[in-house]
Amino acid sequence: MTGPIAHLGKDNEFGARLAIEDLNAEGVEIGGKKVKFELVSEDDQGDPKIGTQVAQRLVDAGVVGVVGHLNSGTTIPASKIYSDAGIPQISPSATNPDYTKQGYKTTFRVIANDVQQGKALGEFAVDTLKAKKVAIIDDRTAYGQGLADEFEKAIKAKGGEIAKREFTTNTATDFNAILTSIKSAQPDVIFYGGMDAQAAPLAKQMQRLGIKAKLMGGDGWQTPEFIKLAGEASEGQYSSSCGVPRDKMPGFAAFNDRFKAKFNTEVQIYAPYEYDAVKVLVDSMKRAGSTDPKAYLPEVGKTQMTGVTGNIAFDEKGDIKDGAVTVYQVKGGKWEVVSTVGGPAK
DSSP: OOOOHHHHHHHHHHHHHHHHHHHHHHOOEEEEEOOOOOOOOOOOOHHHHHHHHHHHHHHHHOSSSOOSSSSHHHHHHHHHHHHTTOOOEESSSSOOOOOHHHHOOTTEEESOOHHHHHHHHHHHHHTTOOOOEEEEOOSHHHHHHHHHHHHHHHHHHHOOEEEEEEEEEEEEOHHHHHHHHTTTOOSEEEHHHHHHHHHHHHHHHHHTTTTEEEHHHHHHHHHHHHHHHHHGGGOOOOOOEESOOGSSSHHHHHHHHHHHHSSOOOOOOHHHHHHHHHHHHHHHHHHHHOOOOOHOOOOOOOOOEESSEEEOOBBBTSSSSSSSEEEEEETEEEEEEEEEEEEEEO
C-alpha cells in the first residue's frame, strides 16, 4: 500500500473491496445463516520481512481467508504462516512457480505462473521479433529474477544467445552503467524482470543512450502506470500479462465500468483477479456450509466457477488450470494485444 508500487497494491485492494461490497449487497447465506463480510487490509510494503509480520497479524486477528500478497517475494514467506494456521490463501498476482511448489494445502493462485509466462515471452522474442542476441536485467526479487530465469531458459531452448545478464534492485532508478555495458553487446532485445517503477526509467534511459533494442518484460510492468511514467519511451515496447486479454474476459466490461465509477481510476493489472479470488473463497464457504477455514479449505481446490477473468479451476498444486499469457505492445500510447498463448481450449 506504500512505496514505489503502491498503485498496484491499491488496485488489488479496490478489487477486493468491490467483491466484498457485492457479496454484502447480495446477502450471502452460509450454512443457513446470513453473513456479513469485512475487508481487513494490511500493508506489507513489498518487503518479505514485513510480509511475514503482516501474515502473523492477520492470523492473530482471526481472518478466515487471505487474498494476497501482491509480490512473489512476500507471498512465498507469508504462505508458511497461513499454512501453519490452516487458512486458505489465494494470490491474485504472485507468479513465481515456487509459491505452489511447497506442497501446502492452503496455497492457490488465480493467474498463470512464470514458467508459462517466461516461456511465452522467450518464444515470442525469437519467433516473432526474430531476436538472435538478448540482454537480461532483473531486480533480484523472487518475481523479477524468477521470471528472468524462465525467459533465459526459453531463449536458450530456441537457440538464441544471451549477450549479457545484469541485475539491479527494486528501488533503483539509474540504469546508465548497466545499459552502457549492454549497449556494447548490441542485443536485439533487452528483457527486464521487475516492476513498472523501474521499467519506465529504464526505457527512458535506453532512449537517451540511443539503444535501438526493444524492451520486453512481464506482468509487473504491463500497466497504464508504465506508459504514464515512461512517456514516449514506452512506444513500441513489449510486455506480457498472465490471463486472456480484457476484451476476452467474460465479466471485464461490466467490472471495469463499476470500478471506474467507484474509484475514479483505471484498473492497473490485478484488480479483476483479486475480485475473483474473494469470490472463490466465499463460493467455497457456501459449498462447505461454513466460514471455518478448516471446514471450507477442502472445497477451495474443487472450485469450478466462471469469474470476471474467465473459468477458474485449480490443479493439484493450487495453480489455475489452463492459465493463459497475453503479449502486448505499446502503440499510440496504449497497450495493444499482440498474441495470446494457452488458455482454455476453444
